[in-house]
Amino acid sequence: MSEAVTRTATTSPGLLASLDPLLREWLPRQRWFAGKGRPVTGFSLVAATELLPSDGKLGLYHLLLQAHQSPAPGDCYQLLIGAREALPPRLAPALIGHVDQGPLAGRTVYEALYDPRPAEVLLEALRTRARIGGLRFERERNQEVRAGLVPRLVASEQSNSSVVYGDTFILKLLRRIVPGINPDLELPLALAREGCPRVPPPTAWIQGDFDGAGGEPYVLGVLQPFVQGAADGWELALRELAKGEDFAAEARALGRATAEVHTALARALPTVTLGRTQLEQMVEGMVERLEAAAQAVPALRPYAPGLHSAFDALAGLAAEGRTWTAQRVHGDLHLGQCLRSPAGQWWLIDFEGEPAKPLAERRMPQPTVRDIAGMLRSFDYAAHSATPPIPGWADTCRAAYCSGYAEVSGVDPRTDPVLLRACETDKAIYEVVYEARHRPEWLPVPLSAVRRLATDDGEPTAPAPLPPSPPPLISPSISPSPRRPHS
Template identity: 80%
Template sequence: MSEAVTSTVTPPSALLASLEPLLREWLPRQRWFAGKGRPVTGFTLVAATELLPAPLEQGGTSLTKLGLYHLLVRAHQPLVPSHGASDHPGDCYQLLIGVREALPPRLAPALIGHVTQGPLAGRTVYEALHDPRPAELLLEALRTQARIGGLRFERDRHQEIRAGLVPRLMTAEQSNSSVVYGDTFILKLMRRVVPGVNPDLELPLALAREGCPRVPPPTAWMVADVDGSAAATGSVDFAGEPYVLGVLQPFVQGAADGWELALRELAKGQDFAAEARALGRATAEVHTALARALPTVTLGHAQLEQTVGGMIERLDAAVQAVPALRPYAPGLRSAFTALGDLAAEGRTWTAQRIHGDLHLGQCLRSPAGEWRLIDFEGEPARPLAERRMPQPALKDVAGMLRSFDYAARSVDPPQPDWARTCRAAYCSGYAEAAGHDPRTDPVLLRAYETDKAIYEVVYEARHRPDWLPVPLAAVHRLASADLT
């Protein structure tokens, strides 16, 4: 870490002014940018740290070849009117900006642009995670528990991090970015960040303390301590709360992504029931460990009334947005009112910390056949406080049941019998490990699956209209209470 400095040499305001014209064009094109469809009207710099000084010249000779800046920037965009939405200052993004005099051909895909103004004028800036040197610097900072400006790099001292592991950027990410180091570790860098306790670090740490082998234990993590006034300008951020920026975990070498594995088996006409049953057991083991590690609560009438009200509000908004839902609205509403009726009769449910966004793509099967769950940040679009609230474990189960259905209906011709077999096997496997079968609580399960299917309809109508028949098939089933 001898090349790193602990303060920003380039004035932050000048740095942002130098980069802003390029970021306006580049940022909305990134897959992890959440505000697509709305123009970026400006930026606020939340924090800036110079990790490597920008290239300097003396007597026509370049003294340094690579500069590196870590930025937290808030992108301002016009609001989209929505029910009950309050003013939002814009999402905060984590950027790692490389600076060179010229970009070598191997880094051409990482180009952000050529700076024409400010302190970086005449230089080329790029997405630094494509470059091995910045990625190596991050791992070394985690290994040595460095502090660089407002950045803190922390680690579990019981796990060894070897120096010199070769990095490679994974290209299949969506809402975040990941770098694999020598097939030993994977560093997940959050792109859209908020202050506060991030469940993607909190829950795996809790599961590691419980000795749960179904989730890779955090090895190290990266945090930003941001001045409260800078973080909260025009926003509702919590002053003084750190930002969790990244988590380093063991890399499951040779693991198969659950979604890709399911599609391969479908394409070959192979049965997936044994895998689904094993995945159900793994899910139950994680839920059981989370219930031991963190507090649980009892949901009664008042809490369920609020939950049901939110489901009905989302249904009403979805019907307005997607007319194809209108014929099904009464049946879908009955899934929610039936849950409210049970709560009114005095039925209660246990709520606990859960995964929050469970589907086949959040599961890895090791070469030995063991399933592991990853990505515990929950639904990124939801507020952090909501993502950290205890919820019934059946919400995760419903998400996985929807995922089997998606896989079966993404092939031509659709394979609904494959989905039914997998759904049943998954619930049976869950029951083996948890001691209770999710299907014995059909009203709660139907409500959560219906809520998820409605979300899917709106998403597909907006982003992938060709996929709309997939969730609509589930809507047809759920509206008629045919839960097979």
């Protein structure tokens, strides 16, 4: 086993000042930039680490930058900046700009992940468990990383970026960075050590120890096995829809996989009991989100009383003394967060949770129905993407998924209709706000669910039609989850 490599990192004074005008133009254009619509007024340098010397043919910098925006504060972003005298044509899409002052004057800077050499530097650092300045490249002791794997950037990323190495590993680099334990590393590690086969186990990861983080590390990236030939759950569902095929068997298998993950998480990490006080706080948050959404989206207002009744019913059970168990969950589960291997095995991935939520909130125990509600909404989104819609497709998938979940967990989510309705209602309200702001042509999808959920009996209504040729789907979240559209 290779020994850890440690070396001091140096950065030249004036680096940020020389990059500032270029990054103000480039950063807001990136798909993973969360502050769209608000101009960047400046940057603060959280950390800068030189990974390859700037006086060589290729310079490579790792930066953590705090972007300043108005009126709300901006976010901290992880950047890998390459510097060359001139970019070869193959790197033209990665161009950030030409530097005319400071330590990189006369050089061209670019998004380094497009370039195989910088990607190789990251893999080698993980392989050797390197320490470079405040960067720590960690690896599970019983895992080996082979040298020389050829990297390629995954082009369809959204809120993060990924590099595949020789169809063996995939490195997910987080873009929006906050200090603290990130569930995208914490939960897969816990599941791997619990022996759960439904999540690719982390092989290695990147952390940062920098001043100003209150002693907490930054989780910057996670290396996991690459599931070669796997089908994305969202894409698989759309393919079956396009062929008019039934998806019930896959939905049932996916329900079983979800239950296996939930069961393993309950074994690996503490669970808590939600009593009246905790449930009242949960309901209060749901009501606040409903009221804010009704103010923002007039189309929601006629349904607000019926939706409120879903939350009132949950509050009523809490007042009667009903309790629920809460545990760690996926936090942003939908078809796009699932992969099916060529052998038919389902995997759950991307445990980061909803990136727009604070890290502490993403790490809070939740009822498992939170995840289940997200998947049920995802079936609805997939069904509405078919032209023409296939009647009953989503209902069949929802029933099969819940049945599969019950086969493993022993508990069918439909036997707890009040909590399930409340969580699904909360999710649909979130979707209404997103679609109204970003994809108004898709607003009929969550409004169709809202009409159903606003009724006391919860019976489904006919889905609202969509335009014949909707635009390419993006994730309905303020900061979309990686690679795949979802609800």
